[in-house]
Amino acid sequence: MSEEVQLSTPTLVRTSMEDDDDTTTTATTTKSSAESPSDNIKIDIPPASSDSRRLHSRIIHRVSPHLRSDTNNRRMFDPVALSLGPYHHGKPDLRRAEALKDHMLHTFVSDSVAADETKDKRFFHNQILKCISEIRGHYDRAAVDSFDDESLSEIILRDACFVATCIADPFSLPDLIRTHLGNPMTVYATQDLLLLENQIPFWVVNRLLNLRFGEEEADAYICQHLSLLCLGSSRNLTRLPWKENDNDDEEQLHQHQPLHLLEAYRITLLQRESPNKLSTLTSTDSYSSRTYSIRTLYRYINLPFRSVTYLQRKGIYFGPSSTCYKDILFTSHWCYGMLRLPIDIISEHSKSFFCNLIAFEMSSSDDLAVTSYVNFMKSLLESPEDVKVLREKGILFSDLGSDKEVVEAFKEIRTYGIDDCDSFAYVKKQLDEHCNSRAKTWVAELIHNYFHSPWSAIALFAATFLLCLTFIQTYYTVKAAN
Incomplete structure (x- = not known):
């Protein structure tokens, strides 16, 4: 009789050491209990570097097909004026913007060379080329496999310089777009900067700004840009929203850094001025707790x-x-x-x-x-x-x-x-309880119906005053007759 062997589902076990380089992943395939432990199969997989783990965990995703198929979202996810990154690069209707990006790259490099002769275009190109494997990992493989390292580095450098210039000098962008693409495209170019599929890894843009201006000045430009376009004032932010404290090292800052400019906007718009201000909203009465x-x-x-x-009528x-x-x-x-x-x-x-x-x-x-x-x-x-x-x-x-x-x-x-x-x-929950409280809503409806304007309040008091006078007059008339 042949022996039956049942294999359980392979189990992945990760053991972490103090040093990330010693991290290993072991795949263990366990057989039935009738077999000896020595029959277990163990495969040691070489540890991945921290940069490799990061690039696989943060991907600039493409928009889900079911979102694109919605006719209500027509042209909400595709660039109209310019492409950034590999997803829409080379589309015929976006090629006019390449001249604009070349001009901004030339300006960025010229200003850099004026400050430091060693920082020419080849210098910035090499900085991108050294990280091209990590940059590839941020995009869908099918979109970047058609580009070799040199051509992809050129695309990322040109587009990253465009974004960096928009951050450092946002007021010059409308005039440049108007000159190269025409006046109608100024609206669409600003919109294209914040499309999900039209993004450059933010750490690349940040690195170019650091190399061009220095870290402190680069952070100040980013804060000014986010304050102006997200909060309505150029003086709101004094520190990067994802920089928890000044003592964060490069690794911690890299982990908290947004994936792209769109996420940087999101982080800024979700940052509370006082972190403990509304703690009760997140810590109490959550249905899952x-x-x-x-x-x-x-x-x-x-x-x-x-x-x-409706809420106004309920006294809110x-x-x-x-x-x-x-x-x-x-x-x-x-x-x-x-x-x-x-x-x-x-x-x-x-x-x-x-x-x-x-x-x-x-x-x-x-x-x-x-x-x-x-x-x-x-x-x-x-x-x-x-x-x-x-x-x-x-x-x-x-x-x-x-x-x-x-x-x-x-x-x-x-x-x-x-x-x-x-x-x-x-x-x-609090709104529902307030609206269901009869006492509160009755008082609210009284105020809403009779005191919603000063004239109605004055008329009510005048009528009440006249009624009181009439009552007093009647009282003394009856008293005098007796």
């Missing part, structure tokens, strides 16, 4: 959506919190509530920007903060009246033609039912 009945759980994660005007007022998309705070008082929302500006670029951030979170991020923020705002904005309230409170700003266009812009941003139930769970 408690035990609920299935009915309570369903109700908890499926709280009703309420618009701004609105105010700005900060520029951080995580800073949504609700405070309930005895007869009213205060909902504070992040300050944001909605423009022609907003739909493309949010669509690409959501695509990034879906592809490579465990944190769905931007997606959750968009879902929360979509639930609040149902009509132009809702936008008007937030605009008057200094929460939403827009350069679109009307409040209706702002509502439509948010409605057109698709999140495909993806959300983080823990995000703003405490806020949603």
Whole structure:
């Protein structure tokens, strides 16, 4: 009789030593218990370097096909004016921008040579060429296999210099685009910089800035750029958002550094001015940290959506919190509530920007903060009246033609039912409890109906005063007659 042997699923075991170079991965195939331990097969795989592990863990993903197939997202993910990186390089309708990138590369190198004669184009090209294997690892293999090291280094150098110049001198970009590509392309070129598939590894851009200006000045340029375009002022940031403290070494900084410019924007928009300011929103009442009945759980994660005007009728007022998309705070008082929302500006670029951030979170991020923020705002904005309230409170700003266009812009941003139930769970729960409180809502409706303007309040007090006078007059008339 033949002997039956059952092989269990291979198990991968990673053992870590103090030195990363000693890290080994062992694949062990275990047979049935009838066989001796000596029959186990062990294969030692050579350890990978830290750079190799990083490049395989951080990939600039392509947009998911089902996002592209959505007709609502037409032209949200493809560049119109210029290509950056290998994904869209060489497309006929983008070749006009190559002359612009050559001009900016020449300017970047000329200014560098003026400061240091050794830092010419060949110097920067060699800096890119030395890291070309790691750069390849950041892209889909099919997109970079057609380029040899020299040609890929040339593409990355030209495109990285373009991004570096946009960071160091953002005010000169519109004039250069207008000169080389025409006036209409100034809008699209800015939008193309923040497309998911149109990105250069940020550490490459940062290295070029460091070589050109020095680390301290390069960091100052990056802070100024992010402050200006994300926070609306060039003086907001004094330190890189991903630099936790000044004592971070190069390895720690590399781990926290954004993958590309789009992620740098995302990190900036999610950074709180005071880290402990809203700690209760993330540490208390998350549905995953408690035990609920299935009915309570369903109700908890499926709280009703309420618009701004509806919440106003329930006695809830609105105010700005900060520029951080995580800073949504609700405070309930005895007869009213205060909902504070992040300050944001909605423009022609907003739909493309949010669509690409959501695509990034879906592809490579465990944190769905931007997606959750968009879902929360979509639930609040149902009509132009809702936008008007937030605009008057200094929460939403827009350069679109009307409040209706702002509502439509948010409605057109698709999140495909993806959300983080823990995000703003405490806020949603508090809003639901406030709206379901009869005492609070009755007082709120009284104030909303009779005290919504000073004239109605004056009229109510005048009528009450006249009623009191009438009562007093009647009382003394009856008393005198007796």
